[in-house]
Amino acid sequence: MFNFPSSPTEGQQFTPPGGVKYQFTSGAWVTAAITDLTVPGVLTVSGPTTNAIEIGRMDGVASTPVIDFHSGATATDYDSRLVASGGTGTLGQGTLTVTAAQLSANGNILPTVTGTQNLGSATFRWGTVYTSDLSLNNGVGDWTIVEGADDLFITNNRTGKKYKFVLSEVPDGD
Numbered sequence: 001m002f003n004f005p006s007s008p009t010e011g012q013q014f015t016p017p018g019g020v021k022y023q024f025t026s027g028a029w030v031t032a033a034i035t036d037l038t039v040p041g042v043l044t045v046s047g048p049t050t051n052a053i054e055i056g057r058m059d060g061v062a063s064t065p066v067i068d069f070h071s072g073a074t075a076t077d078y079d080s081r082l083v084a085s086g087g088t089g090t091l092g093q094g095t096l097t098v099t100a101a102q103l104s105a106n107g108n109i110l111p112t113v114t115g116t117q118n119l120g121s122a123t124f125r126w127g128t129v130y131t132s133d134l135s136l137n138n139g140v141g142d143w144t145i146v147e148g149a150d151d152l153f154i155t156n157n158r159t160g161k162k163y164k165f166v167l168s169e170v171p172d173g174d
Helices: none
Strands: 022-025 028-031 043-046 052-055 066-070 078-083 136-137 141-146 152-156 162-165
Touching: none
Parallel strands: none
Antiparallel strands: 022 028, 043 052, 052 066, 066 078, 136 141, 141 152, 152 162
């Protein structure tokens, strides 16, 4: 709890430890206009009703930093949640854009429903895809492609049968 001045005057400002400025306005202490801000804990920017963008943890779990985009007033009523350093989160209906950086994951990146999301599109394709083995399963077939030292192999995961691709060398220039 902060020890606000006991007899403030209109417009008086107060900055407790932590750097958040307060101003006494219309008989109450309110957050002053902020240009540069360092806030330990939670910063909530509220709209006219319950909409908010929150940086920190509204639900009291201090071990995992988050950025929440709220549509409601409770800690779990968010449209999107970006989670740093572990934990789980979602990006709702939104778009995550990372520019001039590398997006790394220390875990799996999974679609929310099997067979409905794409990696790339007809107009925005990935360049080179680096992978170990390639598992293909669309509900009709179930195959795994594995590379050997000199050959490529494909295994039918339903029957267990393994096949070798027959490759023929293509001369340079073709």
